[in-house]
Amino acid sequence: MRQSLTEIYDNRAAEGSLRPDPAQRAVLPLLEDIRTRLETAPPPRSRGLLGGLLRRGAPEPAGKGLYLWGGVGRGKSMLMDLFTAETAITAKRRVHFHAFMQEIQRELHAARQRGAADALVPVADAVAQDLRLLCFDEMQITDIADAMVVGRLFERLMAQGVTIVTTSNRPPDDLYKNGLNRGLFLPFIGLIKERMTVAELESPTDYRQHRLAGTQVYFTPADPAAHAALSALWDELTGGGAGAPLTLAVNGREITLDHAQNGVARASFWDLCARPLGPGDYLAIAAAVRVLIVEDIPRLSAANYNEAKRFVTLVDALYEAKVRLIASAADEPERLYAEGTGAFEFERTASRLREMQGADWGAAAD
Numbered sequence: 400m401r402q403s404l405t406e407i408y409d410n411r412a413a414e415g416s417l418r419p420d421p422a423q424r425a426v427l428p429l430l431e432d433i434r435t436r437l438e439t440a441p442p443p444r445s446r447g448l449l450g451g452l453l454r455r456g457a458p459e460p461a462g463k464g465l466y467l468w469g470g471v472g473r474g475k476s477m478l479m480d481l482f483t484a485e486t487a488i489t490a491k492r493r494v495h496f497h498a499f500m501q502e503i504q505r506e507l508h509a510a511r512q513r514g515a516a517d518a519l520v521p522v523a524d525a526v527a528q529d530l531r532l533l534c535f536d537e538m539q540i541t542d543i544a545d546a547m548v549v550g551r552l553f554e555r556l557m558a559q560g561v562t563i564v565t566t567s568n569r570p571p572d573d574l575y576k577n578g579l580n581r582g583l584f585l586p587f588i589g590l591i592k593e594r595m596t597v598a599e600l601e602s603p604t605d606y607r608q609h610r611l612a613g614t615q616v617y618f619t620p621a622d623p624a625a626h627a628a629l630s631a632l633w634d635e636l637t638g639g640g641a642g643a644p645l646t647l648a649v650n651g652r653e654i655t656l657d658h659a660q661n662g663v664a665r666a667s668f669w670d671l672c673a674r675p676l677g678p679g680d681y682l683a684i685a686a687a688v689r690v691l692i693v694e695d696i697p698r699l700s701a702a703n704y705n706e707a708k709r710f711v712t713l714v715d716a717l718y719e720a721k722v723r724l725i726a727s728a729a730d731e732p733e734r735l736y737a738e739g740t741g742a743f744e745f746e747r748t749a750s751r752l753r754e755m756q757g758a759d760w761g762a763a764a765d
């Protein structure tokens with residue numbers, strides 16, 4: 400028998416895989432409405448040939464979507480994943496908003512090169528093809544190129560019958576705040592308010608922090624047991640999966656972290672510190688993730704001066720941004736860079752690495 404989302408949620412709480420949270424529970428009926436609507440709408444093909452043809456000519460606009468916002472770690476992604484998984488239609492897609500917009504920008508570029516007069520319409524229609532539900536995780540708009548197209552994009556998707564559900568850390572009015580040409584962006588905020596139910600997830604609990612509180616986050620030596628422990632934490636924090644590449648634009652260049660999901664990224668020390676990255680890159684990484692898993696930090700010496708220096712910069716950026724650092728390392732922080740130029744400065748890094756292992760580290764981050 401089909402269970403409601405609330406029943407599924409309550410079952411998980413009863414078996415102990417979720418802590419019952421009234422604020423999360425309060426959001427479920429909003430998702431249930433969308434779920435029921437999508438599941439009970441007759442699929443286009445069952446309407447008979449004529450119906451199918453008519454429908455193709457003029458798609459029915461989508462019903463109201465949902466814009467779910469709130470502080471970090473409140474369970475927005477978890478609720479959206481529950482909803483996406485339990486909505487029994489095949490024409491659905493869940494995607495990280497940032498990855499989706501990169502795809503759109505690539506397609507727009509390709510369409511313009513083919514000489515399309517208005518590239519947005521064919522690109523949006525191609526996305527909407529065979530799709531009735533689009534779930535975006537972590538909507539945020541920082542890029543002017545995205546800000547300038549997202550309004551018309553959503554409008555077209557909705558007109559083509561795609562229901563949109565999205566999570567965000569900000570209320571709609573704060574999207575693209577202080578962005579360039581923000582006036583041109585305002586119609587998008589109006590569209591969200593008109594075509595999506597806006598709901599705040601008001602839970603007082605940051606579950607991500609909660610899950611890590613009291614958990615070991617620094618593993619030494621960096622042996623297979625440490626690797627397995629990091630993998631277990633990754634699964635715990637992201638819900639499992641390989642993670643998708645996260646590409647960040649920094650000063651006109653792009654840097655990519657190969658494995659990211661749900662605000663968590665995982666990379667090796669060498670990926671992060673053996674590449675010619677600078678402070679701007681580390682700041683961008685720190686701004687893009689809430690938890691960074693750094694694997695295989697080696698013992699450093701004067702021979703790895705550049706890597707050590709980058710590591711110091713990385714730790715400073717993570718520290719300032721209150722990012723949670725989970726790491727495996729060859730040794731205790733104080734012994735990672737004991738001699739060589741900069742060993743003195745490394746003491747501060749070691750001390751920060753210690754502090755960042757604390758149970759309540761990052762708890763105040765917003």
Ligand SMILES: Nc1ncnc2c1ncn2[C@@H]1O[C@H](COP(=O)(O)OP(=O)(O)OP(=O)(O)O)[C@@H](O)[C@H]1O
Pocket residue numbers: 416417418419420423469470471472473474475476477478537566567568606607610635636637638661662689
């Ligand atoms: N009620 C709960 N009981 C136990 N764990 C939970 C609960 N709600 C969420 N979690 C877990 O807490 C972590 C954070 O949740 P989630 O990623 O959904 O937060 P979020 O609101 O999307 O955060 P962000 O804004 O940073 O993306 C996840 O590992 C999730 O599975």
Ligand SMILES: [Mg+2]
Pocket residue numbers: 475476477536537566661662
């Ligand atoms: Mg999330």
